[in-house]
């Protein structure tokens with residue numbers, strides 16, 4: 001029974017896409033069949049896995065507006081056990097186009113209902129906003145991973161994000177759980193990283209993953225080769241950090 | 257005659273807010289009266305200048321929906337010559353609320369028409385999207401500064417941003433100019449920074465600012481004290497980089 005996990009935080013540049021790609025790749029490396037869905041119009045997860053979104057005909061957009069079946073848009077990646085439903089820039093219009101539709105928040109949930117059975121994990125990369133695309137992802141999810149960059153501005157938006165999760169739980173998805181808060185771009189050399197990490201642990205307590213993602217240039221280099229870190233440089237700290245995160249999530253969901 | 261400059265790029269975390277705060281502070285330090293407007297619901301520019309957006313009653317939101325005058329919401333900051341119109345989280349609803357209004361793209365332009373005369377520069381910090389708030393900023397602006405983080409994903413969205421600028425020029429604001437492309441978080445030690453910088457220079461040629469913003473932890477620490485880098489640590493590389501950028505923009509606009 002596939003567990004659906006959204007990677008979401010409206011703050012920009014905190015590591016949502018890097019987490020979606022590398023967590024999904026790590027789960028696949030441990031032989032858990034995984035599907036990653038890119039619902040960000042920027043399509044960074046799509047290109048980070050080596051696919052040019054301009055060449056994509058059936059993306060998550062076509063699925064959400066009903067002009068394509070899910071099975072027509074699933075693509076294989078370089079990794080066994082890892083499939084992708086790509087994004088496309090035309091998702092930019094989706095939020096406006098969905099406004100008048102009935103049950104507009106449940107469009108994604110319905111679209112992936114059949115396919116989730118085929119995977120152990122479904123990972124959804126969200127855009128930097130709390131608009132209808134992210135609401136669709138949260139409504140379709142069992143839980144959310146919240147990447148928090150170890151910097152000051154990243155702390156500011158957490159209250160708003162928790163508020164949104166509460167509203168989604170009340171009206172759209174009572175099962176939505178916090179899978180965990182993930183500290184990203186942690187730089188042991190700076191006082192700032194340590195201060196923010198302490199603050200996040202005080203605020204979230206045991207909901208903070210033990211695995212922390214270090215700031216590691218290999219994670220930033222890998223997408224330019226269209227590969228997850230574990231195919232680009234499996235010895236890198238970044239790749240090992242995400243593998244540890246995958247193991248921690250698997251252990252936590254042992255009943256899978 | 258105040259020059260209105262938007263700081264915009266839909267890619268998240270590329271340094272829009274850091275540029276808005278520190279460029280505005282540097283212009284003010286060189287005694288050019290400057291107004292900074294925060295139209296991002298995250299309100300990071302507001303808190304980065306020491307104001308808690310939750311305590312704000314008249315923000316840019318009240319101005320755009322017409323329930324407050326501009327003069328009622330302008331606040332002074334710790335710096336002479338620098339004023340702020342703060343943001344508030346209720347801006348999140350603004351995009352939906354403005355959808356049915358007439359000339360919804362020109363709301364901000366009309367709202368600030370009177371006030372721009374009082375400043376040499378008006379700097380607008382935009383959210384990480386190309387929605388109605390950013391379109392309002394581009395329609396109200398003389399030019400745009402495009403921060404580009406020296407990393408791979410930051411390159412991907414530039415085509416879409418240029419497209420949006422073209423559309424705004426054709427339908428809403430024929431005068432909209434590119435003030436310049438600003439390389440941010442440049443790390444001389446990594447090959448990635450150099451590769452991305454070269455690519456940006458090939459693509460934008462002489463529209464790339466000579467001033468480059470180095471990755472400098474002081475820029476990330478300053479907002480937690482509610483101060484621009486200039487007041488937090490004026491000897492830091494980050495503070496000096498933004499002062500150089502301010503001088504470059506002033507020189508370019510000598511006719512002011």
Ligand SMILES: Nc1ncnc2c1ncn2[C@@H]1O[C@H](COP(=O)(O)OP(=O)(O)OP(=O)(O)O)[C@@H](O)[C@H]1O
Nearest residue numbers: 012013014015016017018128185215216220268407
């Ligand atoms: N741990 C890390 N170490 C070094 N660089 C990182 C790390 N995580 C992410 N990055 C880089 O930081 C930038 C921002 O990360 P990413 O694009 O994953 O964030 P995001 O939250 O998905 O951004 P957006 O809000 O635009 O969707 C990217 O250039 C990425 O390669």
Ligand SMILES: Nc1ncnc2c1ncn2[C@@H]1O[C@H](COP(=O)(O)OP(=O)(O)OP(=O)(O)O)[C@@H](O)[C@H]1O
Nearest residue numbers: 012151268269270271272273274384441471472476
């Ligand atoms: N030159 C720099 N050196 C080091 N850190 C930086 C630099 N510029 C910005 N930062 C830090 O990087 C993070 C992202 O920057 P910032 O918040 O300004 O980006 P943004 O584009 O405004 O993000 P958003 O898309 O969420 O609005 C912040 O934590 C900021 O403090």
Ligand SMILES: [Mg+2]
Nearest residue numbers: 016017040044
């Ligand atoms: Mg992303």
Ligand SMILES: [Mg+2]
Nearest residue numbers: 272273296300
């Ligand atoms: Mg910002």
